[in-house]
Amino acid sequence: MANGNRGVRLLPNAVTVLALCSGLSAVQFALSGHFDLSIAALGAAAILDSLDGRIARLLDATSKMGAELDSLADCVSFGVAPALVLYVWCMDGNRLGWVVTLVFAVCAALRLARFNTLLDDTEQPPYAKEFFVGVPAPAAALVAVLPLLLDMQFGPGPWSSPVVVGIWMVLTAGLMISRLHTLSMKTIRVPPQFIAPLLVLVGLAAALLITLPVLALIVAMVIYLVHLPYSVYRYRWLARHPEAWYVAARQRRAAVRALRGTRPGGVRPALRRRVAGVALRGAGALNGRRRSEPNGERPRGRARLGLRKIRRDR
Structure with a gap:
């Protein structure tokens, strides 16, 4: 039994070593x-x-040991490896390109060091576990090689220039060490009614990845970059309304819709809500007036619309 437990504990570390070998390859x-x-x-x-x-x-x-090994493997696979791949591709022999390569690798190491530090931070709000601080190293590595993907799919272009590639690498490195809060896929919960459509999308994505792998990766990276503003907005909204994190997802979405029409500081709701309320009161006044008519005659003009009644109420 002890040997079986040792084999089980070895399996995650073996997967980490395979990831390290894949990055170096x-x-x-x-x-x-x-x-x-x-x-x-x-x-x-x-x-x-x-x-x-x-x-x-x-x-x-x-x-x-597994946690430390995972961080070291990530630093090599997603910090050193993509930077060297891009350097060999279009910046070989360029001194400034080598500086950019070093900057990318150092930023990846700093991002992973900060990630390990935040794991022991007990003062983080509970909703913070839904987010990463900065772009994760694996995602940053794939985003960094986007110019190479564009070159492979569409041929040489502006994205093949060493200057453009260098600037792109620096921007990606900045995203890694930034304070942007990005969504963590580990905490995303899928409602039961969306499981079947999601499986269909997964099948379509797999088909696209098999038939057009480079184009599929380009689309995935573009979608990831587009999601960053939403991720920042979601974190800031939870920071303003931390009590919503304890509410179910459906109720949270209802709360978001309800709060969109209000303003902080006791300001009255938006004008459209006031107009809707006036319309409802006007409809009620009109129905009451119809019931009070002895001969069932319908009022005309402004009285028909209930405007006089509304003005007296206001």
Whole structure:
């Protein structure tokens, strides 16, 4: 039984080592000129990195060594490897390009160090576990190679320029060490009624990935970049309304819709709500007047619309 437990505890670390080897293989493929295999190796490293932690929690095989190994593997696979791949691709021999490569690798290491520090921070609000601080290293690695993906799909263009690639790498590195709060896929809950449509979308995404892998990765990275403003808005809204985090998702969405028409500081609701209230009172006055008519005659003009009654109420 003890040997079986050791094997179970070894499995997550083995997956982490495979992710590390996959990231390093991306550099080897780039040196040999096979950049398509480099992208595939980085994608495989990202998938393996998303699995090792889940496997460890599922098997109750988490350990301090596994956490440290995971951080070191991420630094190599998603910090050093993508930077070297881009350097070999279009900045080989460029001194400024090598500086950009070093900046990207250092920012990845800083982002992972901050992530480990925040794990022990007990003063974070409860809703903070739904977010990462800064763009995660695996996502940043795939976003950084977006110019290479565009070159592979559409051929050389402005995105193939060493200047553009260098600026893009610096911007991506800045996203890693930024204070932007990005959604964590680990805490997303799917309502039961959306499971079937989501599985259909997963099937379509898998078909696109098999038939047009480069285009599928481009679309995925663009969607990820587009989601960043929404993620920031969601975090700021929860920061203003922390009590909403304890409410069910359906009730939370209803609360959001209800709060959209109000303003802080005791200001009255929006004009459209006042107009709707006046219309309802006018309809009630009209119905009451109809019931009070002895011969069932319908009033005419302004009285028919109930405007006089509304004015007296106001």
